[in-house]
Each structure stands twice: as C-alpha cells, then as structure tokens.
Amino acid sequence: AQSVTQPDIHITVSEGASLELRCNYSYGATPYLFWYVQSPGQGLQLLLKYFSGDTLVQGIKGFEAEFKRSQSSFNLRKPSVHWSDAAEYFCAVGSLTASKLTFGTGTRLQVTL
Amino acid sequence: GAVVSQHPSWVICKSGTSVKIECRSLDFQATTMFWYRQFPKQSLMLMATSNEGSKATYEQGVEKDKFLINHASLTLSTLTVTSAHPEDSSFYICSARDRAGASNQPQHFGDGTRLSIL
Numbered sequence: 001a002q003s004v005t006q007p008d009i010h011i012t013v014s015e016g017a018s019l020e021l022r023c024n025y026s027y028g029a030t031p032y033l034f035w036y037v038q039s040p041g042q043g044l045q046l047l048l049k050y051f052s053g054d055t056l057v058q059g060i061k062g063f064e065a066e067f068k069r070s071q072s073s074f075n076l077r078k079p080s081v082h083w084s085d086a087a088e089y090f091c092a093v094g095s096l097t098a099s100k101l102t103f104g105t106g107t108r109l110q111v112t113l
Numbered sequence: 114g115a116v117v118s119q120h121p122s123w124v125i126c127k128s129g130t131s132v133k134i135e136c137r138s139l140d141f142q143a144t145t146m147f148w149y150r151q152f153p154k155q156s157l158m159l160m161a162t163s164n165e166g167s168k169a170t171y172e173q174g175v176e177k178d179k180f181l182i183n184h185a186s187l188t189l190s191t192l193t194v195t196s197a198h199p200e201d202s203s204f205y206i207c208s209a210r211d212r213a214g215a216s217n218q219p220q221h222f223g224d225g226t227r228l229s230i231l
Contacts, residue, residue, distance in 0.1 A: 034219060043119070043206050043222040044157075090156065099145065099210070101220060103156045 002027045004093050006104035014112050015083050021076040021107050023091030033074040034092040034101065035065055044090065050074065061085070086111045116140055117209050119223030127231055128199060134192045134226045136207030142187035143209035147220060148180070151204040163190040187212065197230045204228075 003026045013019055025031055032051050036044040048059025055067040065076045074091060091104040116139040124132055136146055144165050149157040161182055162170040169182035179201075181193040190209075194201050204227050208220035 036222070041204075041225070041227065043117075043224040044208075046219050046221070049219050100159065100162065101147075102159075105156045108154075 002031075002093050002102045004091050004102055004104035006089075006091055006107050008107045009105070010108045010110065012110040012112060013081050016080050019076075019078045019081045019085070019109070021089050021091075021109070023074045023076065023104060024072050025074060025091070025093045026072065027093050029095070031074075032094045033065075033067060034094065035059065035063070035074075035076050036090045036092060036103075037061075038088045038090065038106075040087075047076070047089075081109075081111055083111045083113060085109060115211060115221040117207065117221045117223040119207055119226055121226060122224060123227045123229075125229045125231065126197065129196055130230075132194045132197055132228060134194075134205055134207070134228075136190045136192070136209065136223055138188045138209045138211075138221075141209075141211040141213065143190075144187065144212040146184060146190040146207055146209045148182065148190075148192050149206045149208070151206060151225070153204075157206060160192075194228065197228070199230045202228055202230045 005024045007022050034049045035047040038044050047063050048057050050057050050067045058064050063078050067074050088106045088108050090106045092101040094101045118137045120135045146163040148160045150160050151157050160175045163182045163184040165184045171177050184190040204225050206225040208222045211218045
C-alpha cells in the first residue's frame with residue numbers, strides 16, 4: 001500500500017529565510033509525486049510534480065523539490081520565503097495515471113515578519 | 114487554465130436534509146473526477162472516484178447510499194449527501210483530471226465546500 005509521511009506538522013520561519021518541507025513516501029512501483037498548497041478554507045493548488053527525468057523539479061512561486069529514490073524522499077524547498085507563503089502544504093504520491101492520490105498529513109507553514 | 118469550480122462554497126442545513134454539491138471543470142473535459150473529505154487540520158481522504166457515464170468507485174468504508182455521486186457529463190460531477198447528520202459536517206473537495214494530453218495529468222482541485230449540519 002502506498003503511504004506518505006510528512007514528519008513536520010508545523011514549521012515557523014522568518015520571512016526571507018530558506019525553507020525545506022520534508023516528505024517521505026512508500027510505494028511499490030515508480031512513484032509519481034506531487035506537492036500541493038492549501039490556503040485556509042480553500043482547495044488545493046498544484047505547486048509541482050515529478051514523473052520522471054531530472055530529479056530536481058521546478059514549480060510555481062519559486063518552489064522546487066528534489067526526488068531522491070535512495071531515501072524515498074521528495075522534499076520541497078524555497079530559498080527565500082515570503083509572508084504570502086503561509087499555508088498548509090501537502091505531499092502526495094500516485095500511480096502512473098495519477099488516478100488515485102494518497103496525501104500526507106500536511107505541514108502548516110507559518111511565516112514571521 | 115485547468116479551472117475546477119465547486120458550488121456551493123458553504124452550506125448550513127438542518128439534520129435530515131439532503132445536500133447536493135457540484136463540481137465543474139470549466140475549461141477542460143474530465144473523464145474522471147474525485148471526491149475528498151477533509152476534517153479540520155487533517156489531510157484529504159479520498160471518498161470516491163467519479164467516472165463519466167458509469168458508476169462511481171467508492172473507497173472502503175464510504176457508504177454508497179449516503180454519498181451519491183453522479184457524473185452525467187464530461188464537465189460535471191455531483192455529490193449528494195443524503196439525510197445529512199452532524200457527523201457529516203466536513204470540508205468536501207473535488208478534483209478533476211483533463212482527459213486530453215498525457216495519461217499522467219495531475220488532478221486540479223476545486224475550492225471546496227464547507228458543509229455544516231445543525
């Protein structure tokens with residue numbers, strides 16, 4: 001069975017500081033990995049996805065993530081966080097057709113000014 | 114592009130009422146749509162996969178007769194919570210995948226519906 005672990009429930013960073021959100025997955029085949037962001041009371045917005053190829057993927061809003069097969073990880077990074085980045089971040093893993101996603105429990109990011 | 118509209122965004126109703134939530138793909142066609150439920154400060158749990166022109170596929174533990182799903186067209190899926198009770202109060206989110214393009218298209222999410230049953 002597939003599963004996603006986001007070890008950090010809550011992270012606080014200062015505006016302008018770098019950010020790394022951790023994601024570990026368990027999947028029996030080639031994983032297809034996603035990061036989504038959710039603002040309070042809203043749906044999810046896709047930040048980036050990894051299917052194959054270059055293991056460092058670039059997303060929107062200055063985010064990037066690196067797929068490390070040996071560590072079963074897909075950590076999300078941003079070099080300089082903005083106050084508007086405060087939100088809930090979800091990592092998800094899916095099949096080839098991405099037809100069924102399994103989400104992690106989310107990491108809530110708080111940004112201090 | 115790839116906009117998914119969900120309506121209503123918030124509904125409050127009395128216990129025993131049936132509530133219908135709509136999920137529309139506005140600028141693409143979706144053979145498959147998904148319905149999730151999210152409890153406060155928790156992750157999304159897939160309830161069912163909605164397939165255009167056929168029966169929905171429900172996840173284990175989800176009551177089919179309680180959560181009726183209809184996917185009558187390539188741009189619309191509906192979730193009806195029948196005889197809703199306070200324990201059905203939650204945040205319901207739909208998503209859709211573009212039928213065009215590669216098979217590995219990501220899911221695009223609606224803004225969710227907050228359902229409160231009194």
